[in-house]
Amino acid sequence: MTQTKTKTTRIQEINRGIILDAALEVFSAYGFRGTTIDQIAEKAGMSKPNLLYYFPRKEDIYVTVLEKTLDDWLTPFRHIDPTGDPLDELAKYIIAKLKLSESRPESSRVFANEILHGAPAIGDFLQTHLRQIVDRKIAVIRTWIDEGRLAPVDPHHLIFMIWATTQHYADFKVQIGAVVPDRVEDENFYEETAAAIITILFNGIRPRQDY
């Protein structure tokens, strides 16, 4: 067994964590090119050479940050349960994603920025891993529809709509804040948002005779 030296010390673990937290904030605010290593180092409270001791290249920090956020954001998606009630499962997913948008908008923004610029760092991941997960969930949705437990809609576009909408509240926060400044302040904003989205998505906006 030729184990490569992978002895991770306590200090390493702590400092890598500090660096990644700092980097997430800075990358989300300024993007990859717009971020300087000095900025991250300052926010992390250490010298630049020291930071580069842990992550030899700027890109290494960026990729690591991205990988962590990707995992965060995919977790609720993975948790959609084929054996559960379709509407319940989707509602739970929407609520989970909106909660993430509220608690960790930075990671959503880093991800959005990466995709926006053509996914140079995670294109492969999207085409392999992400696609695989999506395919599985698409199959689940198809089954639900076949069983008559969900209206016959296009599964891909349904997923895209949910992704788009939930991302929007993190990524376009500034715009939302500009358009409805009073409501965003409300501490229940995200609960209200979830309720409103679920209502629209479940029932549609076509008026019905039966209220």
Next chain:
Amino acid sequence: MTQTKTKTTRIQEINRGIILDAALEVFSAYGFRGTTIDQIAEKAGMSKPNLLYYFPRKEDIYVTVLEKTLDDWLTPFRHIDPTGDPLDELAKYIIAKLKLSESRPESSRVFANEILHGAPAIGDFLQTHLRQIVDRKIAVIRTWIDEGRLAPVDPHHLIFMIWATTQHYADFKVQIGAVVPDRVEDENFYEETAAAIITILFNGIRPRQDY
């Protein structure tokens, strides 16, 4: 009448146009910081000092590009007609925005990038002009709901859902392409998308007894 020298020559008009076209492409691919003036100059087929003769600062180019795209993207929104049929008007709006996503994804991306990074250049515009337009349309939607011609949903969140979804197809094109590579190739992809979104939004995904 003390008219300030605003004699815009033919050459100026042409070159400004060339520069803005080139800048749109480069900014959309690399963001503000990620774009170099040299890149724009090369794409525009002129020297850097010459480009700076028309736009003295990099930011001037950026702001001008943003203003143009903002106008593009707001036009269909403005065209929502209070006297029209609610569902028709919203369907028309969705189709128009998706067409723009298809024909001019770059401008959508420049805009998204700007918002993502906190709207440093157009924050004011959002808080004044955009907000005003949105307020007006919100009122229209409220009227429609009061008249029973639209289901009683939250107007703000309805607008955000439509914005989010339609933007998504331009901004997250790479992700969509990775997840459903075969379908994106289809030349009818945007028509199908529009149809699917409209179906979901109008009818919801709750299964009904009455097919």
Next chain:
DNA sequence: CTACATTTTGACCAATCAGTCAAGTTTTTT
């Protein structure tokens, strides 16, 4: 054709920034 304004560019400058290096300090191991 002449004089003037506009347009174009090569050469340059100062600032910024990713990454290096060598020398020091601290922690861990024996």
Next chain:
DNA sequence: AAAAAACTTGACTGATTGGTCAAAATGTAG
């Protein structure tokens, strides 16, 4: 306690880049 390993940093470097400048080329009006 001594030696080795891991950690930290000030000072530096080379490349990039936003922007300047002065001089040349081109266009235009009388």
